[in-house]
Amino acid sequence: MKLTILGGGVAGAVAAGxxxxxxxxxxxxxxxxxxxxxxHRDIVIDDFHYDIGAFFFWPYHKLIHVFPGVKDLMVDIEPLYCLSLTEKGNLDLYPSTLKGYMKDWGITDLCLDVFGLVTNRIKMRLSGHKINSVDDEMKYYLGPFYQKTGLRKYIARLYGMSPSDVGLEFSQKRMSFIAERFRTSEILNKLLTLKANRLNQWTTFPISYARPTSGFSSMYSYIGEELKRQNVNLCFGVQIKEILIDEKKIITSDGKVYTYEHLLSSIPITLLCKLSGIPLNIKLQHKSLYSLFYVSNSEIIPKCHVLYNFTERGLWKRITFHSSYYGTEKNKHYFVVEAMPEERHLNDDGVSMLDQDFKDTFANTEFFGNIKKAELIGSHLTPNAYPIYTKDFDTGAIDEVKQFFSRKSIYLVGRQGEFDYLSSSDVAQSAINTINRLLNSAD
Ligand SMILES: Cc1cc2nc3c(=O)[nH]c(=O)nc-3n(C[C@H](O)[C@H](O)[C@H](O)COP(=O)(O)OP(=O)(O)OC[C@H]3O[C@@H](n4cnc5c(N)ncnc54)[C@H](O)[C@@H]3O)c2cc1C
Incomplete structure (x- = not known):
């Protein structure tokens, strides 16, 4: 079988291996x-390696499964501490625990909110209220907790729109664990078996891995060598001019022609359509993300690898404290802040506005002193970071495009390849599923 893969991100590399x-x-x-x-790349500023996200690899990540040797290059983290900054400036286990909720709101509010959750659910059921958006679904499962844990604001910040306009695909893809944990039968089951304290205990992995201290490049050169050893033909620096889908040919800008029997594409779906002359009659929306890179003389929050913003304030969504697992560099701590810019931030002053906005969130918290002194040494804008599914987005249209291509022996994988809200682990799994389907259909 002659297989050609477009794109050498995690999807392409795992598919090839x-x-x-x-x-x-x-x-x-x-x-x-x-x-x-x-x-999967880090940005190096003055010897500090910054990722543009928070990349942790769980033991089940298919990149590790396909290239087991990468584990020896990675940094072990045991256990991974993910915390949330709460509305009242406290720290909680990510995303939220009953104990943390009580610390913020007190026992009376907790009891009233449990009552609110139950009555709201009964009311929605009796009235036959249809769940049309992420907002409806989260209100159903979490009642007043949805707003007061900061989850509603988190989603609004991520998408840059009201969660009442966000389509259900988002919760199905990213938040299905909430529906699983807080469905009525599950709550009753836990209460009857006296395991109520487990309702909001989140699955944590005692062991996870981070990319090598020296950056992603050493990990991917190892993967490249492994692929060459398996006789995969790696073609770097190739610009595709055209894909002739009926002839199964790829024409590159330097006039070369690559033929294929099956084509796996992880390049953006819009680009694939353009290169193969297939109209895409759907408007795809994305949200951009700014990564802000900081150094600091002192540790900001001890025993914290990642901090999520579950307050009503600020446009940042997550801080990854790299030095908490890679160690300090030049005696300095360093971390990256992911901020969701608004239109007004996409100009020269945008980064300093986001820096100020980030620091202001911590006013009135015990961390403000250290945060204020942290120095911003660079930034990076990722346009098209997150696919956006609004309520009226027609996911069926994407499926039709995928089916059309699959009839032409072209299979779509990857985050932008599928236009799907996939983590790096999901992307690797999806690449493997696609290869398995291909092998099964060839049998
Ligand atoms: C800002 C940001 C933060 C993130 N943070 C996290 C996180 O913390 N944890 C997590 O699990 N996931 C995170 N993700 C998601 C994760 O990065 C992706 O799911 C994953 O890396 C996508 O891999 P991919 O192979 O699908 O795509 P990509 O990595 O985009 O790979 C596609 C490849 O195709 C190549 N290509 C494009 N056009 C062409 C062309 N014309 N010809 C040939 N090649 C081409 C590109 O150069 C690229 O190498 C984040 C994503 C973003 C954008």
């Missing part, structure tokens, strides 16, 4: 950059 391990012996991977990794 997995396909080779399953005996596909004619594999080419075409990547426009000069190395593998795609969005």
């Amino acid at each position: 997995y396909a080779a391990s399953k005996g596909i012996n004619d594999i080419s991977l075409i990547e426009k950059d000069m190395s593998l990794g795609g969005l």
Whole structure:
């Protein structure tokens, strides 16, 4: 079987390694950059390596499964501490616990809110209220807790719109654990078996891994070597001019022609359509993300690897304290803040406005002194960071495009390839599922 893969991010790399391990012996991977990794890359400023997200690899991540040797290059984190900053400036276990809620709001509010949750759910059921948006679904499952834990604001910040306009795909893809944990039968079951304290205990992994201290490049050069050892033909620095889908040919800007039997595409779906001359009659929306890079003389929050913003304030959503697991660099602590810019921030002053906005969130907290002194040493804008599914977004149209391509032996994988809200682990799994489907259909 002759398989060609477009894009060498995690999706393309895992697909190539997995396909080779399953005996596909004619594999080419075409990547426009000069190395593998795609969005898995760090930005180096003055010897500090910053990721543009919070990349942790759980033991079940398929990248580790397909390239087990990467584990030796990665940094072990045991356990990973993910915390939330609450509305009242306290710290809680991410995303929220009953204990943390009580610290913020007190026992009386807790009791009233449990009552509010139950009555709200009964009311919605009796009135036959239809769940149309993320807002409806979260209100149903969490009642007053939805607003007061800061979850509603978190979603609004992430999407840059009211959660009442956000389509249900978002909660199905990213928040299905809430529906699973807080459905009525589950609550009753836990109460009857006296496990109510487990209702809001979140699954944590005692062991996780982070990319090597020296950056993603060493990890992906190892992966590149492994792929070459498996006879995968890696084509770097290739610009695709056209894809002739009926002839199964790829024409590159330097006039070369690549033929394929099956094509796996992880490049953005819009680009695939353009290169193959297929109209895409859906408007795809994205939200951009700013990564702000900081150094600091002192540790901001001890024993915290990642901090989520569950307050009503600020446009930042998450801080990743790199030095809490890589150690300090030049005796300095360093961390990255992910901020969701508004239109007014996409100009020269935007970054300093977001810096101020981030620091202001901590006013009246015990961390303000240290945060104020942290120095912003760089930033990076990722346009098209998150796919946006609004309430009226037609996901069926995306499925139709996928089906059309699959009839032409082109399979879509990856975050932008599928236009799906996928984490790096989901992307790797989806690449493997696609290869398995391909192998099954060839049998
Ligand atoms: C800002 C941000 C933060 C994130 N944070 C996290 C996080 O903390 N945890 C997590 O699990 N996930 C996170 N993600 C998601 C994660 O990065 C992605 O799911 C994953 O890296 C996507 O991999 P991919 O292979 O689908 O795409 P990509 O990594 O985008 O790979 C696509 C590849 O295709 C190549 N390409 C594009 N056009 C062409 C062309 N014409 N010809 C040839 N090659 C081409 C690109 O150069 C790229 O290498 C984040 C994403 C973003 C944007």
